[in-house]
Amino acid sequence: MCLAVPHTIETLLDDGRAVAVAGAVRTEIRTDLIENPSPGDTVLVHAGFAIEKLAPEDSKELLDLWEEIRRVSGVDYAG
Amino acid sequence: MPGDLRAAVEALRRLAEESATAVTVMEVCGTHTVSAFRSGLRSVLPKSMRLISGPGCPVCVTDQGEIEAALSLLRRGVVVVAYGDMFKVPSASGSLASMRGEGHDVRTATSAMDALRVAEENPGREVVFLGVGFETTAPATATLVREARRKGIANLSVLSFHKRTPPAVEALAGAADVQISAFLLPGHVSVITGHEPFRFLADRFGLPAVIAGFDPEQILLAMVEIARQIRAGAPELRSVYGTAVRPEGNRKALGLLDEVFSVRDARWRGIGLIPDSGYGLRGDYGDFDAERRFSLVIVPGTPPAGCRCGDVLTGRITPPQCPLFRTACTPLSPVGPCMVSSEGTCGAYFRFHREERT
Numbered sequence: 001m002c003l004a005v006p007h008t009i010e011t012l013l014d015d016g017r018a019v020a021v022a023g024a025v026r027t028e029i030r031t032d033l034i035e036n037p038s039p040g041d042t043v044l045v046h047a048g049f050a051i052e053k054l055a056p057e058d059s060k061e062l063l064d065l066w067e068e069i070r071r072v073s074g075v076d077y078a079g
Numbered sequence: 080m081p082g083d084l085r086a087a088v089e090a091l092r093r094l095a096e097e098s099a100t101a102v103t104v105m106e107v108c109g110t111h112t113v114s115a116f117r118s119g120l121r122s123v124l125p126k127s128m129r130l131i132s133g134p135g136c137p138v139c140v141t142d143q144g145e146i147e148a149a150l151s152l153l154r155r156g157v158v159v160v161a162y163g164d165m166f167k168v169p170s171a172s173g174s175l176a177s178m179r180g181e182g183h184d185v186r187t188a189t190s191a192m193d194a195l196r197v198a199e200e201n202p203g204r205e206v207v208f209l210g211v212g213f214e215t216t217a218p219a220t221a222t223l224v225r226e227a228r229r230k231g232i233a234n235l236s237v238l239s240f241h242k243r244t245p246p247a248v249e250a251l252a253g254a255a256d257v258q259i260s261a262f263l264l265p266g267h268v269s270v271i272t273g274h275e276p277f278r279f280l281a282d283r284f285g286l287p288a289v290i291a292g293f294d295p296e297q298i299l300l301a302m303v304e305i306a307r308q309i310r311a312g313a314p315e316l317r318s319v320y321g322t323a324v325r326p327e328g329n330r331k332a333l334g335l336l337d338e339v340f341s342v343r344d345a346r347w348r349g350i351g352l353i354p355d356s357g358y359g360l361r362g363d364y365g366d367f368d369a370e371r372r373f374s375l376v377i378v379p380g381t382p383p384a385g386c387r388c389g390d391v392l393t394g395r396i397t398p399p400q401c402p403l404f405r406t407a408c409t410p411l412s413p414v415g416p417c418m419v420s421s422e423g424t425c426g427a428y429f430r431f432h433r434e435e436r437t
């Protein structure tokens with residue numbers, strides 16, 4: 001039940017609704033829980049509601065962790 | 080496997096070897112359980128690292144008495160709207176599915192807003208939405224209630240069994256008989272709550288706690304981070320899911336939760352009553368509270384005979400240790416809710432555990 005799937009907002013409708021696409025599937029979603037929804041936004045949709053906009057870039061914490069993995073693993077990274 | 084994932088597995092192995100202690104990581108969320116099985120991730124974990132499942136399946140932790148309350152509404156001629164996952168959960172007097180078979184009016188919702196439509200289309204009938212789920216689904220129910228008020232819809236109310244994750248995690252972190260070394264925290268609950276409500280794990284209990292998304296790479300990274308913290312002897316709260324989780328959470332959703340709900344004690348299957356772990360409707364929204372509208376008294380239920388769901392949900396046993404697993408209890412005829420739900424631990428073990436051993 002906690003599955004959430006990234007969708008891209010296509011058009012905004014009235015009353016906190018929007019049409020969003022994920023792959024080939026187009027659905028109506030609610031945008032009440034996010035700030036300033038706009039077409040083109042990638043949002044995480046859970047049980048019919050967008051619960052957050054997805055940020056395009058990875059967080060600094062994640063980049064640090066990959067750095068650490070490279071250091072500890074000794075695996076040839078190009079592999 | 081791409082080189083970077085191989086590097087992550089190798090890093091995990093080396094870190095685990097260096098710290099040379101057995102590590103039990105509780106994944107709080109059922110979606111993590113299923114993803115770790117399905118992707119084969121469990122099979123690449125170092126022997127010293129064990130993943131156990133926690134109470135993060137909303138269907139599974141819903142108390143027997145809560146299901147009974149929903150069934151009692153159906154017997155009074157009310158239309159009940161519920162997420163499909165709830166339909167097969169058994170209770171002493173049947174399930175939503177069996178009541179539907181007997182002609183009662185149960186509707187499936189994929190979004191809380193479906194209940195609004197049902198209420199609008201059936202103005203002469205009382206419609207109740209069964210609000211289950213954690214911080215991820217509770218804001219949707221809050222939106223439903225607010226919209227119902229705005230539109231002046233008088234025949235809709237909500238039976239709120241929504242639960243708050245941090246108090247349950249705290250109860251498990253403090254349980255004397257469950258030895259947990261670290262927590263893998265649910266990404267989508269954290270999208271709403273933000274980091275802060277889980278910081279006590281490191282600060283008060285000295286446990287590594289890592290927020291992760293649900294694809295196998297995220298879980299793997301979280302395990303590396305947990306192993307790194309254990310090796311360094313420096314537990315902290317971290318997130319590997321920065322693309323979705325802001326440290327401060329989703330302020331709009333949190334504001335809505337605050338507006339519509341008040342925090343109250345809630346009963347969790349297998350754990351019992353946990354202070355401040357539930358959401359009930361606030362006094363201002365009392366007109367939409369089904370408990371009040373129908374004067375419901377919710378009595379704690381007795382679990383099905385022989386079912387060890389409670390012990391499974393708290394990491395005390397794994398499903399194969401339940402004598403009914405795969406014998407009397409299967410997904411086709413589930414004895415307890417942990418077998419019913421697609422994210423339930425018993426259901427996940429039923430589908431994937433054999434493959435894991437081969």
Ligand code: SF4
Pocket residue numbers: 385386387388389391398401402403404405408409413414415416417418419425
């Ligand atoms: S296997 Fe079935 S009976 Fe046993 S704990 Fe799981 S749900 Fe309950």
